[in-house]
Amino acid sequence: MAKILVYAELNQGKLQPTALELMAKARELGDVEAVVLGAGAKAAAETLGKHGAKVVHVNEDQAFDDFIAEPATDALAALYKAQMPDLILFGFTSDSRDVAGRLAARLDIGLISNAGDVDAKDGGFVASVPYFGGAKVAAMRANKKPAIILIRPKSFEASESGGTAEIKEIDASIGADSKRARIVERVVEASEKVKLEDAKVVISGGRGMGGPDNFPLLEALAGALGGAVGASRAVVDAGWVPYAMQVGQTGKSVRPGVYIAVGISGAMQHTVGMKASKIIIAINKDAEAPIMKMADLGVVGDALKIVPALTAAVKAKKG
Amino acid sequence: MKIVVTVKQVPDPNSVTTLEADNTLARDKEVVLDPGDECGVEEALQLKEAHGGEVILISMGPERAKDAIRKGLSMGADRGILITDAQLAGADALLTARALAAAIKTESPDLVICGTESYDGSTGMVPPMLAELLGVPQLTTAKKVEVDGSTIKIHRQTADGYQLVEAATPVLISVTAGIAEPRYASLKGIMAARSKEIKLIGLGDLGIDRGEPAETVEGLAQAEMRKAGVIIQDDGTAVDQIIQVLVQAKVL
Numbered sequence: 001m002a003k004i005l006v007y008a009e010l011n012q013g014k015l016q017p018t019a020l021e022l023m024a025k026a027r028e029l030g031d032v033e034a035v036v037l038g039a040g041a042k043a044a045a046e047t048l049g050k051h052g053a054k055v056v057h058v059n060e061d062q063a064f065d066d067f068i069a070e071p072a073t074d075a076l077a078a079l080y081k082a083q084m085p086d087l088i089l090f091g092f093t094s095d096s097r098d099v100a101g102r103l104a105a106r107l108d109i110g111l112i113s114n115a116g117d118v119d120a121k122d123g124g125f126v127a128s129v130p131y132f133g134g135a136k137v138a139a140m141r142a143n144k145k146p147a148i149i150l151i152r153p154k155s156f157e158a159s160e161s162g163g164t165a166e167i168k169e170i171d172a173s174i175g176a177d178s179k180r181a182r183i184v185e186r187v188v189e190a191s192e193k194v195k196l197e198d199a200k201v202v203i204s205g206g207r208g209m210g211g212p213d214n215f216p217l218l219e220a221l222a223g224a225l226g227g228a229v230g231a232s233r234a235v236v237d238a239g240w241v242p243y244a245m246q247v248g249q250t251g252k253s254v255r256p257g258v259y260i261a262v263g264i265s266g267a268m269q270h271t272v273g274m275k276a277s278k279i280i281i282a283i284n285k286d287a288e289a290p291i292m293k294m295a296d297l298g299v300v301g302d303a304l305k306i307v308p309a310l311t312a313a314v315k316a317k318k319g
Numbered sequence: 320m321k322i323v324v325t326v327k328q329v330p331d332p333n334s335v336t337t338l339e340a341d342n343t344l345a346r347d348k349e350v351v352l353d354p355g356d357e358c359g360v361e362e363a364l365q366l367k368e369a370h371g372g373e374v375i376l377i378s379m380g381p382e383r384a385k386d387a388i389r390k391g392l393s394m395g396a397d398r399g400i401l402i403t404d405a406q407l408a409g410a411d412a413l414l415t416a417r418a419l420a421a422a423i424k425t426e427s428p429d430l431v432i433c434g435t436e437s438y439d440g441s442t443g444m445v446p447p448m449l450a451e452l453l454g455v456p457q458l459t460t461a462k463k464v465e466v467d468g469s470t471i472k473i474h475r476q477t478a479d480g481y482q483l484v485e486a487a488t489p490v491l492i493s494v495t496a497g498i499a500e501p502r503y504a505s506l507k508g509i510m511a512a513r514s515k516e517i518k519l520i521g522l523g524d525l526g527i528d529r530g531e532p533a534e535t536v537e538g539l540a541q542a543e544m545r546k547a548g549v550i551i552q553d554d555g556t557a558v559d560q561i562i563q564v565l566v567q568a569k570v571l
Contacts, residue, residue, distance in 0.1 A: 068475075068484060069447060069457055094477070098459050101412075101447025110413035110533025113442035126537060137542045140534040180456035181486040184472075189480035201570050225570060237496040243462075243476050249441055252478070258568045260561075267332070269441065275545060279568045281561060287550060294545040297564050301553025309558045317562060317571055 002030030002120060005085035005146075007076070008048055008056075009096050012065065012186075013040030015047055017197075018091025020158035022151060023051040026089055027161060029120050033057065035079055035170070037072050038064035042167060049165030051158065056165040057083075063174040069098040070178035076103050078172050085146050087125050089118070092150040104148050111148035112140050114249070116155050116272075125149065134268035152272065154197075154253040189242055194228040196245065201227030202256045204247050204274070205235060208263015208284060208303055212240035217307045218262060224314040230254065230274075232264045248273035262303045266291025283307070320372035320466070320488075322363045323428040324396070325419055325449070326356040328380050328387035329439040352387040355434030357501040359494050360391045362464060363432050364502070370466055372429075373397050377422050379407060379415060385517050392512035393504035399517040400426075406522055406529045412440075413533055416448035421525035423453060429488040430471065435460050435495055446493035456486040459493045 004026045008019035015036070026032040034053040036044045038060065045056035057079055063071040076099065080088070088103075090096040092114055104111040115127035116137070125147045131138040142149065196202065203218045203225070215229070222229045230247040231240070247254055248270040259277035264270060266282070266289055274280070275294060282295035283303045292298040299306060331349040352360075363374045374396040376388050381403060388399035402418050410418070423431060431453065436443035450457035461473035462481065469488050474481040476495055504512070522528065551557060565571040 068459065069450075073451070094460055097443055098447050098457060101444045102451040102457070104413060104444070104533075105416060105448040105451035108413075110411055111444065112534050113412065113444050127534075130542065131536075131539060135542055136539045138536045139538040139540070141537050142534055143531060144533055181458055181484055181490075183475075183482045183484050185483040186477070187474075187480045187483065225565070227570075233496075239497050242480075243495070243497075244479050250436065250443070258565060258570050269438075279564060280545065280548075281564060283557075287552075292550055293547045295550075296545075296548035297560065298548065298550035299553055299557045299561065300550065301557055306553060306557055306561075310561055313558050313562050314565070314571065317566075 002087060003083065003085040004030045004032045005079070005083065005088045006032060006034040006053070007088060007090045007096060007099065008034045008036040008044060009091055009093060010036055010038045010040060010044055011095070013038070015044040016091065016093065017158070018093055018096070018153050019048065020051050021154065021156045022089045022091060023048060023053060024158050025118065025156045027052040029087065029118070033083070033085070034165070035076065037075055045165055045167045049163055050160045052161040052163060053165045055168055057168050057170045059170040059172055061172070061174055063179055066183055067179050068181035068183065069102050070180060071174040072099045073102040073106060074174055074178050075170050075172040077106055079170055080107065080146065087147045087149065090148070090150045092152045097150065100148055100150055109144035109146070109148065111150065112142055113150045115149050115151045118149050118151065130268065130272060134272060152253060154255060154276070189244065194226065196228045196230055196247070196252050197254055199228035199254070199256050201225045201258045201260070202230050202247070202254050202274070202277070203227055203260045203262065204230035204232065204264060205262050206232035206264030207234050209235070210304065214304060215241060217304065221307055221311045221314070224311050224318070227256070232270050261291050261295070262307060264291055265289045266294065320366065320370050320430060321375070321426065321428040322366060322372060322430045322432060323375050323377055323423050323426055324356070324359045324363045324391070324432045325445070326360065326376050326378045326387055326391055327353045327437050328378065328384040329353045329437055332438045350383070350386070352390040353434060353438050355436070355438060355496045358496045358498050359432045359434050360394055360396060361499040361501040362494055364395045365499060366430070366464065366466060375400065375426055375428070377419060378402070379410070379418055382519070388517050389512055390504070392515045393509040394502055395508060398515055401517055401519050402525070403519055404521040411532045411534065412442050412444040413448055414530060416445050416452055417527055418522065418525060419445070420449055420452035421527050422520065431455070431491040433491065433493045435493045446491060450491040453491065455489045455491050457491050457493070458484055458486055461492050461494045462498050464492060464494070464498070
């Protein structure tokens, strides 16, 4: 059996969703062990056991919470030497990317990033990776051992498989030379009424909204539908709305019942984060926009007129 | 303060990606300085204006990538280095990071600024790999940078806000595209850029070899495309049709 190691990302004691998503896939690929670092690691280890980890390697050193990437890289490099896994899986998230990149460079093996799936094949691993702007999917074979593969959030559905993990302490002493990029303060800006990732309806705005002043139109529609508001990278980069609202490759992945894309052209950067939605409705001035080719209903028209009318109609329908 | 900015020439994100019959990228399209890197150059120029120093642009690519460097030089950067070598064609993230690291080491900068990820490759792996190979801490996804003596502080973008993160120089920063609005090159800047140095170097100059790539593409398949549905012109009935879809989807 192949030895799979899942990097279970912890954020201030909270196991991140990608950890359990990766567990669901890893169970199909071989014997699964997980590694979880920082305060709360032992509690998280129990959950990972229920999701199929036979062994969970833990270390609760405060350095994992206080410093970016380097302490975790040290622990993983030590664990790799001791365990020699065939495959290390990471979520394609900001924090995991920071760690995986450093680890792949330290071990001098490289990695496969931004995968949507991974399978065992001919004694190795092959990942599915979007190619050429998402028009194609490449089957990429990992040439190195261990294979390091980063998988986008929401690629798999987490599920309990039962079981109890054996918890092992990682012997990792984190030296001062890895305590360099220090997190001094955490600031929460977003006050999401409905969490974007969990919303049944997501209404996202792009450049076609004209400006930040028009985003309340989307908020009103989301309010009427009990949904959440998202945004394209273009408008987040332009500073119209906070990053917490970004849907797409570098933002959040969502798969709601209905996704309404308003004034969004549909670049791959955006569509990888929403194309798994059940129903997609696009409102755009441009009938040729790529989003129109993937929408169940594409409306060519002026979003600033259609959205308020739609909000009123939804309210009327609800009575 | 000596600042190195990594820059990449990419297909114009505003043009549509097209494929040739053999699944390679159509090469006739426009290429530009990666818009994310433009923001990195802008941030570096603002730091130089506030704290003094030098801004050096380093790129890797075919010889025509000089145009991307030239664009940054016309914005005000001081000089450029282009790593260009036939052996680098199709380089993966680690090879890219190894080549960049070798070139950056010859400059011993206080700060290295990268975009968070390129517009075309979008792997986002070069900044952390580069930080590791340079042996420096990484301050990633910065949407604001402050300099306090030899301490660099950033606002690091998170899912629900930001973290205040700091490290002492030398340090690598990856910046979000929102960090600074890139300036337009002035006519004077464009003229001045013509005489600025762009040094061309090959892998041999850096003393590294290509190595084995981390992955091999075994096959390409058409991405699972959603079927196009109905496209309608809003003739006043669009709202009714959207309502019908919402009812069918049971969200209304």
